[in-house]
Amino acid sequence: MSLMGFLDRIADVSAVDKAMEPARRAVQGMPSAVKDVLHGTWLGHPLHPVLVQVPVGSWVSAGLLDAVPRLRPAATVLIGAGVAAAVPAALSGAADWSEQGTGVRRLGALHAVLNTAALGLYVGSLVARGAGRGGLGRLLSYGGLGLAGSSAAIGGHMSYAQSSGASHAATAVRALSTDWLDLGPLDDLPEGRPAMRSGKGGSMAVPLAVIRRSGRVDVFVAACSHLSGPLDEGTVETVRGSECLVCPWHGSAFDLDNGEPRRGPAANPQEKLEVRMEAGHVMARVPSRHR
Ligand code: FES
Incomplete structure (x- = not known):
């Protein structure tokens, strides 16, 4: 089965619909002015794909710098920047997700779970690095990179195959x-x-x-x-x-x-x-x- 076919199968799973609904209602309950900022209505362009560049770029770059021992302090700075930037990126994604069709919301839920797990690993990595356990820190951040990369593939499918965010x-x-x-x-x-x-x-x-x-x-x-x-x-x-x-x-x-x-x-x-x-x-x- 192709990757696209696999993701389409996930988008057909209706068993998650009920569990997603409280989160959807919570996001939809935000003030409309706040949601419009998060959607990018003021920009005339979806904001989420703009914001995600920062955590993705920071974390990929950190992965490369971690491979060179003398550059590892810089990798830690980039991981911290990615963790901070992931928060607004997640909020804008949640706002878009809450107003999408069923199939996009199902894949979006998986996208969010993987991103949250990746964020947790990166936070753990920062804690480990701060405690002088660099090896564990690198292990956690490479794990986060793997999850974030998988999640990015799902986000790409939502955009390109499901036209989420497209005009x-x-x-x-x-x-x-x-x-x-x-x-x-x-x-x-x-x-x-x-x-x-x-x-x-x-x-x-x-x-x-x-x-x-x-x-x-x-x-x-x-x-x-x-x-x-x-x-x-x-x-x-x-x-x-x-x-x-x-x-x-x-x-x-x-x-x-x-x-x-x-x-x-x-x-x-x-x-x-x-x-x-x-x-x-x-x-x-x-x-x-x-x-
Ligand atoms: S506002 Fe959603 S289809 Fe027009």
Whole structure:
């Protein structure tokens, strides 16, 4: 069985669902402003993959330095830096995990258990090194590195195979024709709420959310960047001072002017199309970065 097949089997194990739920509820109970910081909504990019670079880089580097006796004091400093940096990385991962689908949460739980075990070994390593037991310290830290590496592979599977943290809107927009699309008469659009229109794709129609407000029209890919929720069924609301399109699934809010997330759990922007009017019809086209 391939590694991917093995991890997919784990993602199918429903027996852990009940045990995970209290942790999920606890994370979801955090204030939404705190969660948005942890998601990376303010950055317009998921924060977790940014933060994990510090512990992973520190611990891998420490492993190399530990192989050279005179460099071992530096390895200890790096292990301490990795332990400190692991805390915010874990918090941002937990915030993302709590808003993911079932299969991602199951693998995410294993990812968290391995990371916690790795962190425990590294803390033990620091204690052992501080007590002058360098051999034991190195043994514990290499054990931690093995666990952290295995956990990183699971995190990679969650990102690449399960699209956790990826922009689902970016995937949808690539299916659209790169020509100007006729979305019908402006006069047919309701005022101040999204309407669904179909954009021509290669072999299928791609749902679009079209919003008419005060004489202007904004067109977005309807699949929410977070988990593909139907933005054409969402609402237009003022969120944190910006007029936003709000997803009906988990409440992410995207600025109507530019698609930037103003409220999570989305951290990626929503794909917005170029718009022009032609003979009273709304015409839309994918932005040049996708053509
Ligand atoms: S799908 Fe989760 S906020 Fe839209």
